[in-house]
Amino acid sequence: MLKIRQENIKDYKEVYNVIKTAFETAEHSNGNEQDLVVALRNGDGYIPELSLVAETNGQIVGYILFTKIIIGKYVELALAPLAVLPEYQKQGVGSKLIKEGHKIAKSLGYHYSIVLGSENYYSKFGYIPAIQYEIKSPFDVPNENFMAIKLNNTNIEVKGIVEYPKEFGI
Template identity: 55%
Template sequence: MKKGVYMKIRQERIEDHNKIRALVKAAFDSAEHADGNEQNLVTALRRSKNYIPQLALVAEENGEIVGHIMFSKATVGDNEVLALAPLSVLPDYQRKGIGTALIKEGHKIARQLGYEYVVVLGSEIYYPKVGYVPADMLGIVPPFDVPRENFMAYQLDEFAQKIHGVIHYAKEF
């Protein structure tokens, strides 16, 4: 963070939705692995039973929304887990710690809500920096073909019960 820059992380609000939609689109326009529908996924997840308002967060710098993260409900067997998707930061603000700050705040809130695991399909370079490991190391298997190094999980609680099985994402995915 540059000196004089103030960042605040808070829960998204209804009046943020249009800005978030544009932010997600801009963040993924230049992404290497993107389908161009990430902003539609955010909208669909908000309307689903798997939406967790406390885990839909924005990062503001000097009052401007520059980042967004969403965690939604998923299951592994009988266990409810979280799926992190998407994580978006405006291109001009990437590589400044905003995404990491959003992940860490999301993890903190998820722990408070009693969740034990988070799964992400993402960059094998980025997510291990914040503690993610190949999901199969934690007993979680993807429901589709994906490189092992891109399907990762994070154990929020060191005393979490062991789980094993295929993750079932919200149908909106």
């Protein structure tokens, strides 16, 4: 049975290896995603409730992290990274991690999550080009790859250029 739960300190080493292994065969990778997570955990944007592992038979097979970003006056979320071990991919693990993450993010009151990634994948979970919400990337990227999802209905105007935590090096 696949279980999604909050990561704890004892998981750090296993999570590091899951991220490293998942991105070794990824289409887009800078090879540093596992180190980014180490840095983000120690940064101001870290939210323990949104650092989640997917576990089956006591083995961690997937990981997702949402960290704080700033859009205009508001603190919102960026999904990065999402990683599933190659032998567990295409079995719904990534989906479960995203859906559970969104549920928790909603309950914590965030309005938006943004992601940089494949439009074919993230559109399945409700992400659309962020530009449609007037949320803009601080770097050059095709509009279709810089996406956002509205998590909570709101009338507040969350618009502007995204400011990432310094750990992203942007």
